Amino acid sequence: MERIGRYQIVGELGRGAMGVVYRAIDPAIGRTVAIKVIRLSEFTAPGERDRVRERLFREAQSAGILSHPGIVTIYDIAEEGDITCIFMECVNGPTFEKLLAAETPPANDLIENVFRQTAAALDYAHGRGIVHRDIKPANIMIHEDGRVKITDFGVAKIASQQMTQSGAMMGTPNYMSPEQIQSTPVDGRADQFSLAVIAYETLTGEKPFVAEPLAALLYKIVREDPVPAHLLNPVLDPKVDAVLRKALSKDRAGRYATCTQFVAAIEEACDARPGWHALQRGSSATLPTLMDAQAVPPRAPEPPVPAAAPSEPPPPIRIASEEASTRHRRPRYGDEEPLPPRRMGWLSTLGAVLLGVAIVGGVFYGTAKYLEQSTPAATPDASVQQQAQQPQSSAPQTAPAPGNAASEPAKPSPMSPAPEQEEPKPVAPAQPQIPATSPARPPKVEPAAPAEQVVLIRSMPPGARVVVDERPDWTCSTPCSLTLPHGRHALSATLQGYNTGMRVFEVPKESGLFMSLARAGGTLIVKTTPPGATIFINGQARPEKTPAMVPLAPGRYKLSVSLAGYNNDYQDITVRDGATLEANFTLGR
Numbered sequence: 160m161e162r163i164g165r166y167q168i169v170g171e172l173g174r175g176a177m178g179v180v181y182r183a184i185d186p187a188i189g190r191t192v193a194i195k196v197i198r199l200s201e202f203t204a205p206g207e208r209d210r211v212r213e214r215l216f217r218e219a220q221s222a223g224i225l226s227h228p229g230i231v232t233i234y235d236i237a238e239e240g241d242i243t244c245i246f247m248e249c250v251n252g253p254t255f256e257k258l259l260a261a262e263t264p265p266a267n268d269l270i271e272n273v274f275r276q277t278a279a280a281l282d283y284a285h286g287r288g289i290v291h292r293d294i295k296p297a298n299i300m301i302h303e304d305g306r307v308k309i310t311d312f313g314v315a316k317i318a319s320q321q322m323t324q325s326g327a328m329m330g331t332p333n334y335m336s337p338e339q340i341q342s343t344p345v346d347g348r349a350d351q352f353s354l355a356v357i358a359y360e361t362l363t364g365e366k367p368f369v370a371e372p373l374a375a376l377l378y379k380i381v382r383e384d385p386v387p388a389h390l391l392n393p394v395l396d397p398k399v400d401a402v403l404r405k406a407l408s409k410d411r412a413g414r415y416a417t418c419t420q421f422v423a424a425i426e427e428a429c430d431a432r433p434g435w436h437a438l439q440r441g442s443s444a445t446l447p448t449l450m451d452a453q454a455v456p457p458r459a460p461e462p463p464v465p466a467a468a469p470s471e472p473p474p475p476i477r478i479a480s481e482e483a484s485t486r487h488r489r490p491r492y493g494d495e496e497p498l499p500p501r502r503m504g505w506l507s508t509l510g511a512v513l514l515g516v517a518i519v520g521g522v523f524y525g526t527a528k529y530l531e532q533s534t535p536a537a538t539p540d541a542s543v544q545q546q547a548q549q550p551q552s553s554a555p556q557t558a559p560a561p562g563n564a565a566s567e568p569a570k571p572s573p574m575s576p577a578p579e580q581e582e583p584k585p586v587a588p589a590q591p592q593i594p595a596t597s598p599a600r601p602p603k604v605e606p607a608a609p610a611e612q613v614v615l616i617r618s619m620p621p622g623a624r625v626v627v628d629e630r631p632d633w634t635c636s637t638p639c640s641l642t643l644p645h646g647r648h649a650l651s652a653t654l655q656g657y658n659t660g661m662r663v664f665e666v667p668k669e670s671g672l673f674m675s676l677a678r679a680g681g682t683l684i685v686k687t688t689p690p691g692a693t694i695f696i697n698g699q700a701r702p703e704k705t706p707a708m709v710p711l712a713p714g715r716y717k718l719s720v721s722l723a724g725y726n727n728d729y730q731d732i733t734v735r736d737g738a739t740l741e742a743n744f745t746l747g748r
Contacts, residue, residue, distance in 0.1 A: 163194055231311075262439065292349060307641065
């Protein structure tokens with residue numbers, strides 16, 4: 160295609176679900192424009208093409224009345240055969256989607272600038288009764304001069320109309336608000352929800368709601384809360400999660416009044432922790448298991464345990480060994496100083512001679528027994544053990560008082576050996592006692608065991624197999640409990656007939672977990688005119704009232720609706736796994 164009307168095609172800017180966007184030049188004034196081309200021939204359902212064309216022109220006219228520097232301007236709309244073209248302002252710059260997909264995350268000032276300008280443009284449109292309904296990173300463009308431009312105003316409603324007529328979900332469901340999924344009234348707070356999803360993804364690198372089957376994704380958006388943002392990105396303050404939870408409230412009444420209020424709150428929460436930064440897409444999955452970076456400072460290396468000086472052994476060992484050795488050595492050498500090496504050699508020779516004399520005399524046996532029992536003594540009652548090991552004599556022995564064993568030797572009895580034969584007593588034990596007086600290495604300090612917490616895990620329905628951190632030793636069937644160390648963990652729960660549930664949690668902040676598993680199958684969206692009808696599936700009444708989203712297992716069903724004052728109506732439907740089916744009823748009186 161080289162030309163559309165008077166516009167000359169220069170190149171292609173991109174492709175989307177609704178058509179192709181070209182860069183073109185208006186030769187009359189030399190202005191560069193973007194042309195979105197939508198082929199109506201792709202809508203084949205009866206009457207669908209006329210409805211899309213009517214909606215296209217109406218929404219393009221609505222978007223055309225928006226004159227704001229943060230909104231792409233609509234210049235013209237035209238139709239040629241089965242092609243409808245929207246001529247709009249051309250933005251010379253990337254989309255926010257491309258910035259998020261880059262190898263490095265956007266800078267903090269750029270993130271805040273994009274959010275601030277986007278919020279201002281959305282509030283402007285909301286003040287004029289226009290809701291975008293498809294806010295996503297690909298629809299936010301950044302001009303080369305730093306201006307932010309929101310595109311596709313009004314076209315998003317065309318996708319919604321096509322979904323309503325064909326029963327196929329279109330658009331980008333990851334960023335849709337709960338009220339869009341449930342087909343309830345929508346206002347500007349739906350765009351705020353989508354902007355909060357973008358903020359969550361920008362800061363953490365992950366979308367808040369992710370699931371492979373479409374039905375499971377829609378269920379998460381409507382029913383489940385995302386993982387706290389500061390657990391995925393530890394440099395964020397917990398206040399960030401509080402702001403995001405408010406903007407991502409399931410009930411639109413719980414959100415901020417305007418997008419600008421939300422952005423101001425998220426900026427203040429981010430700035431509460433200096434040094435914060437966003438994460439690259441997918442990088443949170445590679446982060447180590449961490450708790451709050453500020454709450455848990457990095458552990459310093461343990462200092463080595465100082466060894467005792469050789470001259471000053473540890474007090475408990477010194478006291479015991481001194482007492483034992485003093486009891487068996489000559490007092491003239493003193494108890495304070497070690498024996499000199501010269502005297503040690505002389506005493507060794509003398510001890511050998513005296514030891515031989517004692518053996519010949521036949522009395523060394525009693526002395527050896529005494530030494531054997533008294534050598535390991537290290538307690539104050541060693542003297543009592545010594546007395547119990549003395550040979551029996553006809554005369555009572557006088558036990559030396561504790562602490563005075565060296566100065567008050569025991570009195571000899573008639574059966575005792577000669578005094579000179581008692582010389583081996585202080586010499587023989589001197590050798591085994593020398594190692595006791597040497598410095599002993601302090602016992603190794605064992606590191607403290609990591610803190611643990613018992614975590615209770617429940618699921619609805621029960622009986623799900625739970626695996627934490629993909630470790631086979633951290634597995635149980637709900638309801639159950641696991642003892643887990645402090646830190647961040649990932650949990651998966653599987654149950655036949657249900658979609659796998661995923662959860663990231665932190666111990667000890669969360670000591671109890673509850674997993675609500677979505678039944679595998681499709682999703683049925685039931686709407687009636689007027690609303691408020693009771694839904695019956697195979698004759699069984701459902702608790703929901705129309706409009707409602709009903710998860711169903713794959714299979715064929717008879718769907719009927721009933722509303723007081725109106726005729727009942729029914730349809731035969733087929734639900735497929737992972738598919739979303741929409742049924743519309745217009746009730747007659």
